[in-house]
Amino acid sequence: MSDKPLLKKADFQSDQAIRWCPGCGDYAILAQTQKTFPEITEKKEDTVFISGIGCSSRFPYYMNTFGFHTIHGRAPTIASGLKMANPELSVWLVTGDGDGFSIGGNHMIHLLRRNVDINVMLFNNRIYGLTKGQYSPTSEQGKVTYSTPMGSIDYPFKPTKLALGAEASFVAKTIDKELKHLQAMIKRANSHKGTSFIEIYQNCNIFNDGAFSHLTDRDTKEEQLLRLEDGEPMIFGAEKNKGIYLDGTSPKVVQIGKDYSIDDIVVHNEKDRFIGDMLANFTSSEEFPEPVGVLYCKERPSYDELMEAQMKEAQKDSKKAKGLHELLNAGDTWEVK
Amino acid sequence: MSKKAKLETVDNVTIRFAGDSGDGMQLSGGRFTQTSAIMGNDLSTLPDFPAEIRAPAGSLAGVSSFQIHFSSQEIHTPGEKPDVLVAMNPAALKVHLKDLTPGGALIINKNAFTNKNLKLAGYDSDPTEDGSLEDYYSTHFIEMSKMVELACEGIDLSPKLIDRTKNLCALGVLFWMYDRPLEPTIDWLNKKFKSKPDVVEANVRALNTGYNYGDTAEIFTTRYVVKKAKLAPGKYRNINGTLATCLGLLTAVEKSKLSLTFAGYPITPASNILHTLSNWKRFGVKTYQAEDEIAGIGAALGASYGGSLGVTASSGPGIALKGEFLGLAVITELPLVVINVQRGGPSTGLPTKTEQSDLFQAVYGRNGEAPMPVIAAATPGDCYYTAYEACRMAVKYMTPVMMLSDGYLVNGSEPWIIPNPDEMNDFDAGFVKENLTDEQYLPYKRNKETLARGWAIPGTKGLEHRIGGIEKQDVTGNVNYDSDNHEKMVQIRAQKVANIANELPPTEIFGEKKGALLILSWGSTHGACKAATESLLEEGLKVAHVSIRWISPLPKDLKDILSNYKKILMPEINTGQFRQMIRAEFLVDAIGLNEVQGKPLGASTIVAKAKEIINE
Ligand code: SF4
Numbered sequence: 037m038s039d040k041p042l043l044k045k046a047d048f049q050s051d052q053a054i055r056w057c058p059g060c061g062d063y064a065i066l067a068q069t070q071k072t073f074p075e076i077t078e079k080k081e082d083t084v085f086i087s088g089i090g091c092s093s094r095f096p097y098y099m100n101t102f103g104f105h106t107i108h109g110r111a112p113t114i115a116s117g118l119k120m121a122n123p124e125l126s127v128w129l130v131t132g133d134g135d136g137f138s139i140g141g142n143h144m145i146h147l148l149r150r151n152v153d154i155n156v157m158l159f160n161n162r163i164y165g166l167t168k169g170q171y172s173p174t175s176e177q178g179k180v181t182y183s184t185p186m187g188s189i190d191y192p193f194k195p196t197k198l199a200l201g202a203e204a205s206f207v208a209k210t211i212d213k214e215l216k217h218l219q220a221m222i223k224r225a226n227s228h229k230g231t232s233f234i235e236i237y238q239n240c241n242i243f244n245d246g247a248f249s250h251l252t253d254r255d256t257k258e259e260q261l262l263r264l265e266d267g268e269p270m271i272f273g274a275e276k277n278k279g280i281y282l283d284g285t286s287p288k289v290v291q292i293g294k295d296y297s298i299d300d301i302v303v304h305n306e307k308d309r310f311i312g313d314m315l316a317n318f319t320s321s322e323e324f325p326e327p328v329g330v331l332y333c334k335e336r337p338s339y340d341e342l343m344e345a346q347m348k349e350a351q352k353d354s355k356k357a358k359g360l361h362e363l364l365n366a367g368d369t370w371e372v373k
Numbered sequence: 374m375s376k377k378a379k380l381e382t383v384d385n386v387t388i389r390f391a392g393d394s395g396d397g398m399q400l401s402g403g404r405f406t407q408t409s410a411i412m413g414n415d416l417s418t419l420p421d422f423p424a425e426i427r428a429p430a431g432s433l434a435g436v437s438s439f440q441i442h443f444s445s446q447e448i449h450t451p452g453e454k455p456d457v458l459v460a461m462n463p464a465a466l467k468v469h470l471k472d473l474t475p476g477g478a479l480i481i482n483k484n485a486f487t488n489k490n491l492k493l494a495g496y497d498s499d500p501t502e503d504g505s506l507e508d509y510y511s512t513h514f515i516e517m518s519k520m521v522e523l524a525c526e527g528i529d530l531s532p533k534l535i536d537r538t539k540n541l542c543a544l545g546v547l548f549w550m551y552d553r554p555l556e557p558t559i560d561w562l563n564k565k566f567k568s569k570p571d572v573v574e575a576n577v578r579a580l581n582t583g584y585n586y587g588d589t590a591e592i593f594t595t596r597y598v599v600k601k602a603k604l605a606p607g608k609y610r611n612i613n614g615t616l617a618t619c620l621g622l623l624t625a626v627e628k629s630k631l632s633l634t635f636a637g638y639p640i641t642p643a644s645n646i647l648h649t650l651s652n653w654k655r656f657g658v659k660t661y662q663a664e665d666e667i668a669g670i671g672a673a674l675g676a677s678y679g680g681s682l683g684v685t686a687s688s689g690p691g692i693a694l695k696g697e698f699l700g701l702a703v704i705t706e707l708p709l710v711v712i713n714v715q716r717g718g719p720s721t722g723l724p725t726k727t728e729q730s731d732l733f734q735a736v737y738g739r740n741g742e743a744p745m746p747v748i749a750a751a752t753p754g755d756c757y758y759t760a761y762e763a764c765r766m767a768v769k770y771m772t773p774v775m776m777l778s779d780g781y782l783v784n785g786s787e788p789w790i791i792p793n794p795d796e797m798n799d800f801d802a803g804f805v806k807e808n809l810t811d812e813q814y815l816p817y818k819r820n821k822e823t824l825a826r827g828w829a830i831p832g833t834k835g836l837e838h839r840i841g842g843i844e845k846q847d848v849t850g851n852v853n854y855d856s857d858n859h860e861k862m863v864q865i866r867a868q869k870v871a872n873i874a875n876e877l878p879p880t881e882i883f884g885e886k887k888g889a890l891l892i893l894s895w896g897s898t899h900g901a902c903k904a905a906t907e908s909l910l911e912e913g914l915k916v917a918h919v920s921i922r923w924i925s926p927l928p929k930d931l932k933d934i935l936s937n938y939k940k941i942l943m944p945e946i947n948t949g950q951f952r953q954m955i956r957a958e959f960l961v962d963a964i965g966l967n968e969v970q971g972k973p974l975g976a977s978t979i980v981a982k983a984k985e986i987i988n989e
Contacts, residue, residue: 050839051813052839052851052852079834080837081831081832081833081834081835081836081837082831082832084831086675089842096839096841097839097841097852099839100837101837102831102836102837102838102839103838103839103840103841104678104705104839104840104841105839105840105841105842105843106671106701106841106842107697107698107700107701107842110667110668110671110697110698112668112671113663113667113668113669113670113671113672113674113675114671114672114674114675114678115675116661116668116671116672116675117634117636117661117671117672117673117674117675117676117677117678117679117683118675118676118678118679118831119675119679120634120659120661120672120675120676120679120681121632121634121659121675121676121677121678121679121680121681121683122679122680122681122830122831122832124832125679125831125832142664142665142668143664143667143668143671146663146664146668343659346654347654347657347659350654350655351654351655351657359623359655359656360620360623360624360627360656360794361794363620363623363653363656364610364620364791364792364794365608365610365791366610367610367611368407368410368411368557368610368611369608369609369610369791370410370411370413370608370609370610371607371608371609372413372604372605372606372607372608372609373606
């Protein structure tokens with residue numbers, strides 16, 4: 037790629053009117069994506085956005101690339117088939133907490149396990165928006181919604197934890213309002229070969245307003261967010277005076293200065309699976325800050341790469357032109373005159 | 374050769390090999406089939422497997438069988454009542470004896486009639502001892518297990534492995550009875566067990582033992598000769614429906630220069646399609662074992678979206694799961710081939726048995742107005758042409774196509790003239806190459822003749838566009854909720870499928886062009902209907918048979934054809950699904966002949982019903 041992008045943000049904007057509710061967090065995610073893409077590709081025809089059903093899944097209509105708005109929960113299946121047919125494409129999957137982790141949970145875990153080279157953007161608003169406000173598999177227990185008037189009795193998933201459990205090779209988390217960070221995560225996902233999973237906390241201002249306000253309000257957020265940097269100690273707080281300390285195998289939050297120095301704080305290592313698991317466990321906990329950034333990233337051969345290798349191997353010494361005749365005439369044959 | 378046994382020429386023979394799942398009956402049947410094919414007989418086979426993988430040895434549930442009908446004439450069915458029943462244990466005898474022709478030959482492995490096995494099969498007394506069989510059948514109680522044990526003395530194999538060769542002993546007896554050579558089987562054994570010379574040796578000895586037993590035991594009074602059939606000239610092979618289907622798919626992609634991506638989930642009896650194609654990577658075939666049925670069709674559709682030909686296969690319950698994706702393929706107008714190898718239903722039903730009961734599911738089983746072409750294969754070999762046609766139409770009309778076959782077709786086999794793919798028509802994938810305007814690409818602009826939209830695949834500059842499951846605006850493909858547009862799109866999608874009928878060849882009529890009775894069939898009842906029609910015609914009755922390949926859309930000349938017969942008989946292995954469609958479409962009073970017993974219809978049943986109707 038040349039230094040100066042060939043394409044502009046406007047090249048990625050389609051002519052379709054955007055239909056999200058005013059104030060929805062999806063707008064920010066769309067804008068950051070359109071802004072980032074000129075930096076990561078020169079060929080928008082090689083980019084495909086695939087989605088399921090839900091508010092977030094309208095996303096492909098607004099990107100002036102190839103796009104496929106499929107059916108509820110099934111986007112990973114279409115994306116996998118597409119990538120198999122043409123591994124050269126840059127395939128992006130946009131899904132939500134209902135689409136990706138309720139109706140489509142099975143496809144999601146298998147996509148992550150196979151490590152198909154696809155970038156997943158999970159818009160997690162912890163609610164069903166398009167169907168007008170039922171609790172989702174990431175909604176907190178006790179949530180009062182149209183379908184749970186006495187509060188939800190379900191225990192929620194932590195998507196990053198589930199992704200790691202499904203053997204994801206890249207797991208990151210960001211927030212709709214963290215514009216620069218969101219852009220950075222999109223770029224990281226793009227450069228990772230294999231399935232990249234980004235969970236994006238997204239505010240649904242109609243049905244679940246403020247679900248992440250403690251992570252986005254100017255006054256509180258720095259006390260709550262653990263901004264991850266590979267090779268850097270896990271410190272947080274407005275004064276940067278708190279950190280994660282490992283007491284044996286148990287992490288705990290400590291004050292830096294008195295009893296603990298910066299050298300006592302755990303240093304983030306994206307390739308360390310145990311650190312990834314620990315960070316995923318911090319999600320929505322009372323005790324720990326909310327980690328944002330790349331929790332885990334370790335490349336391994338992707339499904340499409342392995343498939344291409346097998347195809348090459350199988351075709352090494354075959355004369356394809358003769359193939360069909362040879363197959364048709366295989367085994368015992370006889371002539372009737 | 375024994376001097377005692379006389380040689381008698383017969384035209385038609387049906388043999389059924391039956392035994393425990395572990396007795397190797399499919400292998401014996403398969404080898405007898407191959408040898409008969411090489412000898413130039415026409416033939417048709419019907420394997421029948423138990424649903425349980427490892428039912429207890431000797432139990433009724435564990436009985437597996439293989440029937441072959443072979444002849445010096447042209448035949449169309451795997452036969453009804455066998456002339457010979459090979460029963461390797463009491464359970465096999467119990468399950469199959471009722472089908473044996475009275476006076477037929479009963480060949481039994483005497484050693485398997487132990488107290489334990491008799492009890493498992495529910496026999497109070499040993500039928501080989503109590504005289505209950507001799508009066509009705511020509512019985513041959515042969516101590517096969519003991520014979521192979523003696524024959525294999527000195528071979529370094531466990532007694533268990535030696536005992537397993539008794540299926541070859543039974544096969545040897547049959548080869549002697551029907552005067553067939555042993556060499557093709559010996560060659561095959563040598564190839565199959567190349568690295569295990571002891572196994573080859575044991576099996577060859579068992580085969581010879583059976584053959585020699587026939588020759589010397591003097592218990593058989595007659596040997597039979599079934600001469601070569603007068604088949605159409607050409608180069609033949611034996612083929613089953615699974616292989617024919619896969620070859621048809623491969624031919625279609627070679628003729629269209631497309632790549633083939635097959636995605637499926639394991640299910641009986643469709644899995645063998647996945648297995649076969651998985652071995653064809655050297656021909657550029659990509660296969661994907663999906664996490665479930667939905668993912669199977671999703672990945673296939675995703676591959677089609679990407680410019681490969683996506684194909685998925687399943688059976689009724691799996692097709693039910695794929696339903697929502699069929700609708701998406703209909704509205705996004707992408708090519709896709711969905712193969713339904715029908716089995717007994719509803720629900721899990723009879724997984725290893727055959728049925729034609731998914732016709733309504735294929736034609737109507739989707740939400741909304743979602744018309745989809747449906748094509749059905751008539752014989753195992755016909756699966757080749759059906760699969761090719763399904764692919765061709767899917768690409769030409771940019772539509773999902775459902776191909777129906779069934780358990781009998783994919784597992785059954787017949788001699789087949791090897792087609793020359795060079796003589797099959799090429800067809801063009803016709804990818805849109807560029808956008809010639811300065812405007813946005815219009816994904817729902819159509820070919821005027823077919824009404825197909827363009828296949829504009831990701832990666833092509835200037836064609837960036839969005840598709841999806843929400844109603845499309847005509848031409849632009851933009852999301853659109855307008856009521857008039859919706860109605861128009863519903864009509865366009867229906868008309869596009871109907872347009873396929875414009876290029877269907879004239880419907881073939883076998884028999885009288887006008888007359889008393891038309892036997893109208895679809896799918897695998899073809900063979901039985903044709904055989905029945907042949908015999909009715911021989912009796913001088915004014916009948917005909919028409920086999921329908923395209924069920925949706927129906928051929929345009931069918932209406933006129935139906936009007937040329939006084940009565941219409943529709944045999945189906947369901948409760949009358951196609952009959953309902955024909956009655957609704959043409960307002961004709963078609964009469965049904967319906968059996969749902971998990972097995973093919975018999976020609977004699979059709980003959981009897983036809984006569985009853987004609988004489989009414
Ligand atoms: S319902 Fe919520 S998530 Fe959906 S568009 Fe409106 S604000 Fe956004």
